Amino acid sequence: MTARVATNESILVVGGGISGMTAALEAAECGRQVILAEKTPTLGGRTALLYRYFPKMCHPVCGLEINLRRLKANRNLRILTMAEVVRIEGARGDYTATLRIAPRYVNENCTACGACAEAVASTIPNPYNYGLDRMKAAYLPHAMAYPQRYVLDPSIAGTEEGQQARAACRYGAIDLDMKEETIALKVGAVVWATGWKPYDAAKIQPYGYGRYANVITSVEFERLADPRGPTGGAILRPSDGKPAKNVAFIQCAGSRDENHLRHCSRICCMASLKQTQYLREAYGEDARSTIYYIDIRAIDRFEDFYQKVQHDATVRFVKSKVARIAEDEKTRNPILHGVDTEGYHHYATSHDLVVLAIGMEPEVTGAQVPAEVIEDSSGFIEGAADGGIVAAGVAAAPLDVNRAVQSATAASLRAIAVVHRAAATENA
Amino acid sequence: MSAQVPERYRNDFLREVEERVEEGRWVKMCMQCGVCAGSCPFGPHWEHSPQKIFMMIRAGKRAEVLGSDSMWMCTSCYNCIVRCPRKLPITHIMHGLANYAHRLGLAPKGQPTREFARLFWDNCIKQGRANELKLTLGLYFKDGLAAGIKTALAMKGIGLGMFKAKRINPMELFGGHRIKDVKGLHAIIAKAREIEDRRKGYTS
Numbered sequence: 361m362t363a364r365v366a367t368n369e370s371i372l373v374v375g376g377g378i379s380g381m382t383a384a385l386e387a388a389e390c391g392r393q394v395i396l397a398e399k400t401p402t403l404g405g406r407t408a409l410l411y412r413y414f415p416k417m418c419h420p421v422c423g424l425e426i427n428l429r430r431l432k433a434n435r436n437l438r439i440l441t442m443a444e445v446v447r448i449e450g451a452r453g454d455y456t457a458t459l460r461i462a463p464r465y466v467n468e469n470c471t472a473c474g475a476c477a478e479a480v481a482s483t484i485p486n487p488y489n490y491g492l493d494r495m496k497a498a499y500l501p502h503a504m505a506y507p508q509r510y511v512l513d514p515s516i517a518g519t520e521e522g523q524q525a526r527a528a529c530r531y532g533a534i535d536l537d538m539k540e541e542t543i544a545l546k547v548g549a550v551v552w553a554t555g556w557k558p559y560d561a562a563k564i565q566p567y568g569y570g571r572y573a574n575v576i577t578s579v580e581f582e583r584l585a586d587p588r589g590p591t592g593g594a595i596l597r598p599s600d601g602k603p604a605k606n607v608a609f610i611q612c613a614g615s616r617d618e619n620h621l622r623h624c625s626r627i628c629c630m631a632s633l634k635q636t637q638y639l640r641e642a643y644g645e646d647a648r649s650t651i652y653y654i655d656i657r658a659i660d661r662f663e664d665f666y667q668k669v670q671h672d673a674t675v676r677f678v679k680s681k682v683a684r685i686a687e688d689e690k691t692r693n694p695i696l697h698g699v700d701t702e703g704y705h706h707y708a709t710s711h712d713l714v715v716l717a718i719g720m721e722p723e724v725t726g727a728q729v730p731a732e733v734i735e736d737s738s739g740f741i742e743g744a745a746d747g748g749i750v751a752a753g754v755a756a757a758p759l760d761v762n763r764a765v766q767s768a769t770a771a772s773l774r775a776i777a778v779v780h781r782a783a784a785t786e787n788a
Numbered sequence: 789m790s791a792q793v794p795e796r797y798r799n800d801f802l803r804e805v806e807e808r809v810e811e812g813r814w815v816k817m818c819m820q821c822g823v824c825a826g827s828c829p830f831g832p833h834w835e836h837s838p839q840k841i842f843m844m845i846r847a848g849k850r851a852e853v854l855g856s857d858s859m860w861m862c863t864s865c866y867n868c869i870v871r872c873p874r875k876l877p878i879t880h881i882m883h884g885l886a887n888y889a890h891r892l893g894l895a896p897k898g899q900p901t902r903e904f905a906r907l908f909w910d911n912c913i914k915q916g917r918a919n920e921l922k923l924t925l926g927l928y929f930k931d932g933l934a935a936g937i938k939t940a941l942a943m944k945g946i947g948l949g950m951f952k953a954k955r956i957n958p959m960e961l962f963g964g965h966r967i968k969d970v971k972g973l974h975a976i977i978a979k980a981r982e983i984e985d986r987r988k989g990y991t992s
Contacts, residue, residue, distance in 0.1 A: 566827075566871065612821075617873035654821045683826025683871065698826035704840050706825075706832050 368454050368548040369783045370395060371775045374445050375723075377405020378761055379753025380553035381427045382768035387551075387776055388436040395545060397443040397459055402505040403428075405555055407761055409488060409502075409579070411586040414634040414760070415665035421504060423761065428506050441507065446542075448550060448729045452748025453782035457545045463538035465512035465522070470533040472500055472508045479528035480521050484513050486590075489583045490558075492598075493590035498525050503588060512536075549748055549778035551771050552741060554724040556754040559614035559621055561716050566684035567613065569716060573599035574694050575685060577613075577718040578631050585638040595642045597713050599692040604713035605643050608696055609635065610682050611653040615719035623738045625758040628717035629657045633669045635715065640674050647674040650711065652682050652696065678707070685714060720758045750774045799848035808988045810884030814876045818842040824868035824878050834858045838868055838878045841885070854894040859886035860901040891990060903930060913977060916967030921960040 369392070373384040376398030384396040402408070410420045431437060440461065447458040466476075476498040483494035488502045497513040510533075516522045517536055526534040558579050561569035569575045574597050576584075587593035597604045609632040615625040633656075636649035656677075658666035669675050683698040693710045700707060722739045729749055734742040740757050743750040752771035753764035805812040818839070825837030836844065836858040844853050859882045868878040886902070889895040895902055904927065911923045928943075929936030940947075950956040967973060984990070 612873070616819075618875040619871070619873065654819060680826070681821035681823045681873070683823050699822040699831070699837060699839065701820050701822050701839070704825065704837065 367393070367546055369393065369779045370545075370547045371549050371551060371772075371779055372397065372445075372455070372457050372545060372547040373551045373553060373752075375399075375405070375553035375555055375753075375755065376403035376439070376441070377553065377555045377753065377764075378407040378423070378427070379555065379755070379764045379768040379771075380405070380551070381431065382765045383551045383553055383752045383772040383775070384437055385427060385430050385434065386769050386772035388434045389430070390772075390776055391436065392776055392779060393436050393438075395438045395440065395547065397440045397445055399442070399444045400501070401441050401464060401509075401511040402501040402507070403431075403439070403441070404502075404504055404506065406579075408504050409490075409582065410761075411582050411589075411638065412634065414630045415662055417634070417637065420761075424504055428504075431506070439507075442511075448749070452744070452746040452778060453548045453785070455547050455550060455748065457547055457550070459543050459545065461541040461543065463514070463517070463540055464509070465514075465517050465536055465538050466510045466533050467535050467538075468507075468509070468533075469531040470509040470529075471531055472510060473530075474500070474510070475528045475530065476510055476512070476525040476534060479524045480516060482513075482516050482521055484515065489590045490577075490580050492580055492583055497521070509533075548782040549750070549775040550729075551750050551752050551768075551775050552729075552743065552755050553752040553768060553771070554722070554755045556720040556758070557723045559719040559721050561613065561718055563620060564614055564716070567610065567682070567714075567716060568685045568687065568694070572685065572687045572692070572694055572714075573597075574604075574687075574692055574712065575714045575716065577716050578609075578628065578635065579718065581635055581638075581715045582631075585635070585642070595639060595713075597692075602712070603643065605639070605646050606648040606710075606712045607639055607650070608682075608694070608709070608711040608714045609649065609651045609717055610696075610714060611651065611656075611717045612681060613716035613718050616654070621719040621721055621738060623719075623736075623740075623758060624657065625719040626657065627758065627760045628719065629653070630662055630665070630760065632715070632717045633658065633666060636669055636672065636675045640672065645674065649675045650678060650709070651675065652678045652680055652698070654679070654681050680707075720754060722755060724755070747774065748778055750778075799846070801848045801850045801853070802846055804850075805845050805885070805888075809881070809888045811877045811880045812884060814881060815842050815845050817874050817876055819874060821873060823871050823873065824876075827867040827871050829865060829867065830861050830863065834861045838882060841882070851894070853885065854889040854892065855896060856889075857896045857899045859883070859889070860895070860899045862886075913973070914970075915964060916970050916973045917965055919960055919964040921956060921958070922964065925961075 371387050371392055371394045373380045373396045376396055381403055384394045388394045404424055407420050412419055442462040442464055443459045445457055446460050449456045477496040480496050480498040482497040484497050485491045486493050486495040497516045498510055500510050522536050526536060558577055561577050567575060583589035584591055584595050595604050611628060614620040632651055639647040639649050656666055679701045680698045682696045686695045688695055694714045696709045698707060725739045732745040734745055741751045741755060750771040752768040756767055759767055805815055822839050825831055825839040831837055836856045841853060862882045864879050866879055872878055907926050912918050928939040
């Protein structure tokens with residue numbers, strides 16, 4: 361079976377976020393054999409961690425649900441989760457990929473009933489809420505997780521608690537003897553869709569992230585607004601749990617800055633505009649959003665959304681990159697210091713909460729791939745010079761979900777062309 | 789083409805700054821984010837922040853920029869350089885502008901930092917060594933005899949203390965120590981100025 365699936369006519373897609381899923385599906389639906397490798401226990405990537413999409417304010421469940429249905433219906437697709445690509449050798453049309461598969465300690469008998477989680481008391485930081493809360497050490501990543509199968513954290517696998525989890529499972533799904541595996545796959549082309557991560561906000565020293573409790577990032581704010589997030593969808597201050605009604609959004613937090621990320625991350629303007637609407641949704645006319653910006657980059661049809669937010673009386677725009685943040689010791693309110701470019705007025709403005717519209721950087725850098733990889737000065741890659749490895753989505757450039765999907769479709773077509781040629785040579 | 793642009797719409801000042809002011813070629817890179825203005829510890833106390841100065845240069849406000857005393861207020865703390873998202877050498881540009889305005893004789897008259905800089909330069913160059921006693925007295929008496937005596941009396945305690953600690957020598961008032969080859973130094977400075985003038989097109 362593997363021999364048929366993994367040949368130089370197969371495509372390996374690295375990364376199971378929205379781009380990887382799309383690239384894999386497009387190729388599989390064209391009749392190609394595809395292997396989709398995802399490092400974490402679930403598909404969906406960072407898209408699944410959004411509360412809503414801009415500009416239509418719909419929930420990510422929608423887009424992901426369609427993809428998951430396509431995925432389940434397709435026989436040309438093999439999905440490997442908890443599988444990290446450690447090495448790729450060979451050349452265009454003839455690669456050998458080495459994958460390291462971490463033990464899940466839960467097999468396919470799992471029905472996602474949750475009995476194991478109830479039997480376990482230990483908790484671990486919850487990466488699906490960006491570490492804002494903790495989750496049980498036996499967990500289902502999130503409601504949209506695919507596969508819908510629990511995971512046992514390695515920290516409890518060899519312990520008494522691991523045994524308790526196994527005893528609680530009525531389906532014999534927990535296998536504490538699972539070991540890390542290393543496998544090698546033959547493929548003809550690789551789609552590199554490893555996505556992005558938020559820039560480390562603590563590196564932007566003058567903004568005090570990590571020092572001031574009420575300075576958070578936009579990805580964290582996204583989780584606060586989500587009913588499945590750490591606060592059950594209530595937008596509350598981390599310092600005292602009080603409602604955060606007066607919120608500042610700081611644009612270009614890390615992006616467009618030679619000291620941090622030199623590129624424009626492209627999504628942050630729209631993300632902040634969108635998040636002002638979360639605040640309005642939560643607090644109505646009492647909401648107070650202030651966007652501090654250099655310039656708003658809402659391109660083509662997003663302009664409509666920008667104009668809509670501009671007309672919202674609860675949203676104020678200040679043309680200025682905030683110079684530094686101080687904290688009021690008594691109220692723990694962040695105080696923003698800077699100069700307004702429209703009039704050059706100095707301000708020192710207090711807010712309940714500050715959201716840093718954090719920039720995107722490549723999730724994976726310095727991947728071990730053969731041949732020359734063309735990459736830009738920020739580490740986003742185009743692919744191998746010979747075209748056998750193609751980047752898709754945010755691995756290629758900072759993109760929103762919509763454009764990541766377009767990029768993935770394009771990457772898929774290029775990968776198909778590579779294996780198509782490999783097939784033609786083989787049969788000649 | 790440029791010849792047809794009416795005089796009042798012509799902006800040659802940015803080009804002038806780029807060509808003649810130290811690090812002036814960076815000015816056009818400013819994206820007006822305001823971080824330098826907000827980061828300057830003296831920010832609220834001077835009229836034109838670096839951000840504003842850069843915009844004024846681009847707007848062709850030559851007299852206002854060169855006559856501004858803002859560049860002279862810079863204490864070289866380098867906060868702006870460290871934080872500038874475009875890595876403009878802001879501190880150096882401000883000093884470059886101050887120097888350029890001074891050379892053209894457009895810098896504000898009696899600006900204390902400018903006066904001190906001039907005193908210090910003349911003092912140093914004369915004998916190749918800074919004469920601290922003469923520099924201090926020069927500073928005390930720059931606003932006239934009465935003001936000088938008043939300041940000197942007020943500082944008497946410190947002066948005596950320094951004398952006892954051998955940090956100050958009254959004999960320095962008569963000539964003072966000097967480097968071996970003062971003439972050589974003056975020749976070097978003259979040559980350097982000649983090169984700078986030629987490169988930057990000063991006529992003086």
